[in-house]
Amino acid sequence: MxxxxxxxxxxxxxxxxxxxxxxxxxxxDSSLRSFLHGLPGVDPVGLEARAAALGTRSVKTTAKAYAIxxxxxxxxxTTLEGADTPGKVRALGVKAVHPDPTDRTTPSTxxxxxxxxxxxxxxxxxxxxxxxxxxxxxxxxxxRAALDVKLADVRDAVASGADExxxxxxxxxxxxxxYLKVYDEITAVREACGTxxxxxxxxxxxxxxxxxxxxxxxxxxxxxxxxxxxxxxxKVAVNATPANTLLMLEAVRDFRxxxxxxxxxxxxxxxxxxxxAIKFLVxxxxxxxxxxxxxxWFRFGASSLLNDLLMQRQKLATGRYSxxxxxxVD
Numbered sequence: 001m002x003x004x005x006x007x008x009x010x011x012x013x014x015x016x017x018x019x020x021x022x023x024x025x026x027x028x029d030s031s032l033r034s035f036l037h038g039l040p041g042v043d044p045v046g047l048e049a050r051a052a053a054l055g056t057r058s059v060k061t062t063a064k065a066y067a068i069x070x071x072x073x074x075x076x077x078t079t080l081e082g083a084d085t086p087g088k089v090r091a092l093g094v095k096a097v098h099p100d101p102t103d104r105t106t107p108s109t110x111x112x113x114x115x116x117x118x119x120x121x122x123x124x125x126x127x128x129x130x131x132x133x134x135x136x137x138x139x140x141x142x143x144r145a146a147l148d149v150k151l152a153d154v155r156d157a158v159a160s161g162a163d164e165x166x167x168x169x170x171x172x173x174x175x176x177x178x179y180l181k182v183y184d185e186i187t188a189v190r191e192a193c194g195t196x197x198x199x200x201x202x203x204x205x206x207x208x209x210x211x212x213x214x215x216x217x218x219x220x221x222x223x224x225x226x227x228x229x230x231x232x233x234x235k236v237a238v239n240a241t242p243a244n245t246l247l248m249l250e251a252v253r254d255f256r257x258x259x260x261x262x263x264x265x266x267x268x269x270x271x272x273x274x275x276x277a278i279k280f281l282v283x284x285x286x287x288x289x290x291x292x293x294x295x296x297w298f299r300f301g302a303s304s305l306l307n308d309l310l311m312q313r314q315k316l317a318t319g320r321y322s323x324x325x326x327x328x329v330d
Contacts, residue, residue: 076299119162140233141168202230240268
């Protein structure tokens, strides 16, 4: 079972953003635009058909037990509400470390994800475990703030102990074709993360309008130094889908083939059931490959998903379905 401490050798570890085989394409706005618009166009019908077909794969009992534990270990257990309190965050941290207090063989989640002002509280709650603390930043979820404000947000989270930063791109700039502005902002955030925090770049795929834009955003984020590319904030109507996640998995696979650099993927929002999670794991295995079947390279941004995984895990172990009272309400 992959652990939170695993660190494959291909990990980007605080290196200079863009220091890879494609760095020349970011030399100017025109070269970046030419590269992004020169990427192969996406066949929407073919993409959605392949995602749907992979979602029909059956998983037998032994493999299902492994997949459930793997999925639990990939969860970024998340609370991003205006009503979040220190007590709620502490409870979430305890749950992340020991998701099922009655069964200590249950793996910990990958991380807890909170707002920057809750990072120190979350860090104390998971102290001594392998669970990471992730923090949304850069004026999440809209991203509508001046760059100096966004960078201050990031530095505050990192100073409080955040292991990972989930930033949102300026979708308005991206949709207006101001790709170099988006690139420069991501590289500035990457620098603000320093060497201690990994960077997840959120595209808000539901607002990007087309699959071609999702492909372009994926490559733009990777070129700028993302450690992960992430579908969504979970705050809009359309979040992670099998099709948009499949497209991003193709992007990280192709990026590694061209550069030798491995990038993670995080679908977030709308993934609520064990059945859904296993479908996404099949997508990972069949598209990017086994190298990504590890919580260092694949995450689920979720809150309710963990409860269903725990209930299904107990059903496999005991033959009985305990129902929602078996797990805590987050």
